[in-house]
Amino acid sequence: MSIKPLQTDIQFLRDTIYGLTEQIDLLTILQDISKGIVSGFDFEEIISKFLDIVKEIINYKYAALFIYNRNSREYTLLKARQGENVFFEEKNINRPDKEIIKWVFKEKRWISIPPSETGSPEHERHSILPLQGTQEQIGFLLIISDAGDSIFNKTNQTILSFIADQTAIAIENQNLYSRLDRSKKHIANIVESINSGIITIDMSDNITLVNKNATAMLAIQSADLTGKNYRTVLSRELVTIINNLKSRLLEDGFVLEKKFEHNPFRDFAIRLGITASLITDEKDETTGIIFIFRDMMASKEIQRLTQLDELKNEFVSNVSHELRTPLSIIKSYVEAILDQVEPDDHETQRDFLSVINEETDRLTLLVNDLLDISRIESGKFELTLTSVLLSDVIYSVTATMGKRDSRHKIITKIPSNLPVIYADRDKVTQVIINLLNNAIKFSPEGGTIEINVVPEKGKLWCHVSDQGIGIDQENLHHIFDKFFRVDNSDKYEIAGTGLGLPIVKHIMESHGGDITVKSESGKGSVFSIGFPCNAVDDENET
Template sequence: MGEDVASVRGVTFRRSAVATALWILTSTAVLLSGLPETVRAAFSGGAIAVTAVVAATSCLLAARRSRGRRRRAWALLAAAGYVGFSGNAVALLTGTTQTGDLAYLGALLIGALALLSFPSSPVRRPQVARMVLDGVVVGGSVLFIAAVAVFPGREVVGPWLSYLIALVLPLVDAVLATLAVFLITRSSRSDFVPLLLVGLSFVLYALADLSYATLGVSTFSLGSAVDLGWITGYAMGGLAARHPGAVGAPPEPRRDESSPVGATVLTFSLFIVAAMVGVATRAGAPWSPVATALWIVILVAVAARQTILVVHNERLRRELEGRVRARTSELRTMTQSTELVLASVADGIYGVDRAGLVTFVNPAAARTLGYSAADLVGHDAHETFHAPGADGVPFPADGCYITEAVRDGLTTSAEEDRYRRADGKDIPVEVTASSLLDGTHVIGAVVVFRDMTQRREVDRLKNEFVSVISHELRTPLTSIHGSLGLLAGGAVGEMTPQAARMVTIALESSKRLARLINDILEVERMEAGVSTIETANHSAHDLVRAAVDQVRGMADTEGVSVRLGEVTGHVHADADRMVQTFTNLLGNAVKFSPPGSEVAVSARPSGAFVEFRVADRGRGIPPDRLEAIFGRFEQVDTTDAREKGGTGLGLAISRSIVERHGGRIWVTSTLGEGSTFHVAVPRAEVVDHLTAGATKTDLIDVRVTKKEMG
């Protein structure tokens, strides 16, 4: 429907353009013909009146089809046309020009309001004033050049009031034409052609009014080529109202506000040209009163324009300085608050740029590392205080969490590391590293670390206490377990059924307590590094098969099947310890799988490791528990110990065993679908290669591969 309306309006505009062209050609032929002066004068007066009425009516129709500011603009142009027609009619009926000239001047002022009413990007009042004054300078300069070059030396004839009014008319016309051109740069594309036609109409009016003023107000009569300016001017205004864009178009993004530089260059270029022409013609003949008055108006407009511009710029400068002061104060307050927060945090915080150089350090970080902040800023963080491995081999910068945060945008949380203080002492730390973003672009990283020395000491004392207590409990527990066994076996005689049941419960409880103590001691030995690890090359299939055989009976009891999938590769490990690990994992998988489900185990080489997988179809593990379940006495649910049994130490022991082998254990899980435990153990071929004379670079490559698997 919208396309049909636009098409109809386009056809109407083309027809109107053709009719306008024919009408202008007809008027030109008549006024330039050899017809008697009275005939040409009569035709000219009627043509001006008819064209004015048609143009005003077209503007009125455009106003009725428009909305908002555009409706007001076309309504004002219609009013200007009717006022101009009324002045022309009064002049013809009374034979005087003063009333008509006043009506023309009023029509032009109404036209100025119309131009300012067209939709455009917001413009401040000083900018509007500057645009109007630019129009005065540009239009006045053009008219001044015409006055001194085209109509030099004209004398004033007739009443001064009529002459002054006639002098103002072309100047106002030129101002409006220039204003229309300036408004085009601030309007939507749909308004371009209508405003251009309106501006052209004022230009034609200005030329005709200039001729009227310079040829002589009292002696001027209709019927000459000068009348074509008024006829064509009215025709262009009416044609502008017939254009499809006159009634508006769908909203478009408005153009950015144009720079005043272009307008300033145009304004003063014409002003300089007018001054040069005036100087050149002044020596030959004195200026006419028209030219003199125009030059005075131009000078006043230039002075006013520059005054407004200076005042406006000074106000903008003061406003800008005030905003800068306020913003600076806000930034200073924010900076002080940030520095206070960083200084108050007990954890160490430092930032690095994309090259890994330290950009800031909070007091806690400098104090923990034994440096001053100035000693660290600008230095490479990894090389300055990241401690090497236990064998003295520095960890590669490419595998560092700082590099990963800057290069890959990865976030590292709660990773254990060792930092080297300025005095050469190594301290254990827990690190969190994240990328520093500027929008979507990584510009660096922020690292938060915590000194774990005291926590490690507390853990050591706790573990030592538990170990001592566990050792002290084993002796009396062995006696209790033996005595209960003798009672259950009838060594002291036959017991009543009730007594036998109580002894059996006590015996099972003592066995469970013994397993708990053994598990605690096993964890202690593993973490202390005193547990013996006898490594050799073993087939991954043999290790997994041995573990599956051990849990087969438990799986049958629970109604769960254990499937041995594809298992390939060889590992360098302690066979008994690895079977113990796989047995723990398979036992947990069976225990937490629903009856009728399947537990699958597989293994395949992956880089420098063989990766084992134990997958179940149980209830799954929440994301926030994926790491916690490898801690001591940790289970997914607090009710699992009572319902499923177990001590909560199996996964802690498994992690200790795997890490003692230089491997890694982790879990992936989806709630409601099951979990998969992954165990990465060094491949036998890699270990044999290292043992045969590998370099430090080979060792680093293995560490990097291990890190990438996580």
């Protein structure tokens, strides 16, 4: 047996074992380094560990870390170190050429630049170590060391490349965590600012989110409900409702809003609406349920205010039109009298002046309505009460309006010996004029208008009926609302501001009286007003 080949084999095994031991030691070092860097979640901590580890491997004179700014598309100096822990400003560093940086990231490996190419002193060597994340460029480390240092052996290169990659991933992860944290806070702020109450649960019925409005609406005392089963913290009544919604939602995939009364305190109830939706993940698998609670009173108030705002806008448009129309007519007739009618043509002048007078009356009524609604809104609406015969007011108004309108026949049924009412005569006149104007306006094809006065149950009632287009039931409940106008544009274009009937209602209520209406679309309307009085019988038709 030859001894020499055996010795060769033994030496080979020794070298192999030594090499494997070095590799194991290197892997152990890399594992420890990786744990130290990746375990950090604080950005400053990650950077400090990275520079500390590089310092242990290479006895550098200076090290400067540049981070890529996505907004400016430039590399910005983040931190620089000289010696142990002395930091210096960017102005003391010669930045690498942009083309060299591009090459480093393209080749994905580090590079050492001789002093002749950097313009640095001969004893200095510049090295660039790229930090490349999985998704984007993170930055690079500029290392300035003595030219004689043997830092580019294979082991150092392996370790430095490895820690650069690990640091880049750690920084990338930290950026993702920061963005995620900002997104979570942003969403949390949105959830807290929503007017509705929100509760979310997982598929184990544990609460995952509750906003402040939910705790306020449901009078939940516990400060932190996250992780608790909703059955243990909500009222029995609410648990039953949520159980039913949950079952229907999981079975049908959707639920309609359920309205219910919640009693968070004794002798106090609020009306809530609750609806639910499934929460799904990216695979469209259900991960939970969101319950949304709505204060029905607040929702109705918002809806009412929105409608009121729309009505006010429409009112401004209508008033502008109502003012412009008579003014245009008055201006036209005045111009005609001045420029076209002969001075001795008294008949034409009289006709034109009659039209001007009528349009002036229209303007006066409109202005009075605007003033009255302003007084009502400000609480300055006042009455001057005197003894008034309602029959006298009615006869006076019908006599004047009958002359102006030939398409309608006005019939009055007024008993003799009517009781006197204690009222503001001008305001009573305004009420009768308004009701007659409405009857005429909403009977565009003419017809009979009947005024029937009847003493009944301590009140003197005046019923004004017409044969006009009537009012459908949907609009009947709103005709006394400010600015409301019945939309009959599909049949007739009827002008108006929507102020007359609200003013009439206020006048009647100010007198302690009543106003009612009966109507059916296409069959006319009957408006009834009742003034307090002493009942008297006996009827006289005129």
